[in-house]
Amino acid sequence: MLTNSNPLSSNNLSTSLSTTPTQAGTTALNTELNPDLLKSSSSSYVNGLKGEYFQGTNFNQLKQTRTDGAVNFRWGTQSPATNVSADYFSVRWTGQVIPTRSETYTFHTNSDDGVRLWVNGQKLVDNWTLHQETENKGSLKLEAGKPYDIKMEYFENNGNATSQLLWSSPSQQKQVIPTSQLRSEATTLTTDTQAESQPKAPIIGNGNGLKAEYFAGTDLKNLKLTRTDATVNFKWNFGAPNSAVGQEQFSVRWSGQIMPKYNETYTFHTSSDDGVRLWVNGQKVIDKWSLQ
Template sequence: MSIKRIVILLVLLGTAVFAFTTNAQQALAATNWTAKYYNNQNLSGSPVITVTESNLDHDWGDGAPHQNINIDSFSAEWTRNEYFAPGTYRFIATMDDGMRVFVDNNPVIDVWYDSQVHTVTADVYLNGGNHDIRVEYYEAGGKAVARLSWALVSGASTLWRAEYFNNTSLAGNPSVIRDEGQINYNWAGSPVSGISADMFSVRWTANVPVDAGVYRFTATADDGVRLWVNNQLVIDQWREQTATSYTADVSVTGGTVPVRMEYYENGGTAVAALTWSRISGAAPPPAAPQPPTISQWRGEYYNNRDLAGSPVAVRDDSAIDFVWGSSSPIPNVVNSDHFSVRWTQTVNLPAGQYTFTANADDGVRLWVNGQQIINAWTIHNVQPFYGTISLPGGPVEIRMEYFEYSGLAEARLTWSSTSGSSSPTTPSQPTGTGVPTTATMSGAAHLTVRSGPSLDSEAVGYLSNGQSVTLLGRDAFTIWIKVREADGTEGWSSGRYLNANAPLANLPILNE
């Protein structure tokens, strides 16, 4: 063999060895996190240490992540590039204190505030391929926990036949026909070459394989949308509107189910999305139709705590009986925290005196027959609130408003007739009257005291479980309470963990 051939062979072998090593290194890297730790709470400056971690599953307790990292007041960032088969994934984040999760630089979980250990989930559809995962975390004080995992909750994407029309009524022959892996669009211009940026419509059709059960379909649109499942029209919102989500619960016997979604865009923003998930097991056998004893509640869901602006989702709820825990009421549409809901309905009730009971974590207000009988619009753990009212009989309008601040979320409403006679309305009040003077910290090992009513304010101390403080005032939303410790230290802490001798909402508002 000539020297030239030997050299070529050695080069080829070296290239093959290098390629094998590189691929092996890439496969290994895909299973590990790159972790950066900082001795501050805001990921600023250069990291103190950078390490590789196989799992993001930490419970440091009262300790530190590393000998060179603070026990408290530290932050961390984890990054990873991971391959995902196409489908919807549930990201599960557990933290104490704050955490943010990004997928391909899009935020999917954002709980960037002091908190005790709790879990938040988010469902995200991912196309098949590699995706960048980034997690940001900070620890203020006390216990420190940071965990993230994910699981596939629905199978690979269905192939949709998409027909695009250059009109808003799906009239004539489509201008463009193509196959698409999902319906999840927020178009800034033309949806596809050959279609106008405004005044267009689309029809998507697919045969979707599903197991037997009850499925919740969520269609989001700006402007009009219609949805058929198993050849039944289940959503019909064919009108101009801002981006709004609508849901429909559908029972299927399993197998392949035909699904059709129609959409039109008039002008401005163009949004079209469709998701679904199974919410219960096998569908029961069909029952004989029964006349409903009570109509549906119209639920309007907002991604803020004060019912401001337009709802992000509008749906019919059969009852106000929700224990969401740390999950979202409508995953991937409504926030897990910092959301609000308004339910309305007209109910036929016989004449008599009624007691209404609203169980809520956090704030709740209730109007019956035009009168407000419950007003507990504050941050608190789950507890019942009561209101009584005499009704003349006949149709009665009921409106319940609710907001969730953070942590666990629960909203339930029931009522009962207490007598057949008339009596004045008795508004509900949180336990106790007067202005509170002292409180005991409970529900956490430690609670941060800050120089101002904001997470951006400097930490000036910590309260221990069972510690008593003097109450000085509150912010406008009763989220932050100004306290004085026994040694004279004054600062602001979260009202969620302060058990006072009277309602915190009765404290004077301090503008600081």
């Protein structure tokens, strides 16, 4: 029996998890939800929103699906979910919101970085940019007790990460939308544990150098450190590449973009001990994944 150790907010569902092997390198975890947070009817809804966590900022590499009781996260420089790095990730929350009063509600997002929000199919917030912690808002007239579709998308570039969803109305002070007023279809928590077959550069990034992900083990699964390396020019010999991983049995993934100076054919060289693979513009240029 496992306990979910992800940094969830205080309003999230409490869960008890057991692993079940599945195909394609995915581990499904059977989730027992706190019955106090379940919807009282016999429907398949539970309180909270479906949270889909992606590596990268373009919603291509789904890594984890779970139920989040509320969107109230201050991750700082920590990872938001299993197999998702602390930088260059995105999240999509979907479900329904149920107002308690018939009046105009203002929906507030507090985020670092980008955020978009739809309620009842209407886009209320659209700030899909790099920014420090910023509040955005939009308003919509709602009816008490009626469920409205809601979707919030968020991405983190680098540095501190924050994502919060709040509401207010003439008779309701601004607060994080509580778990009791959110619902989504029951979701079994799943975590993708399969290493990527090809590294992809982050869509949004800045600074010179490459994003470097350092893993314990040689299968690119157990992420220990993410940083920017100005160049790939290392001779670690018998030393460890950093304090987070040992001097043996580790792996590194560098990703980003390269800008040639001239319009001509370039030859890319790697010098390594041991295995190495290299892709440029989606083309595998070097494949020497062996002891050498």
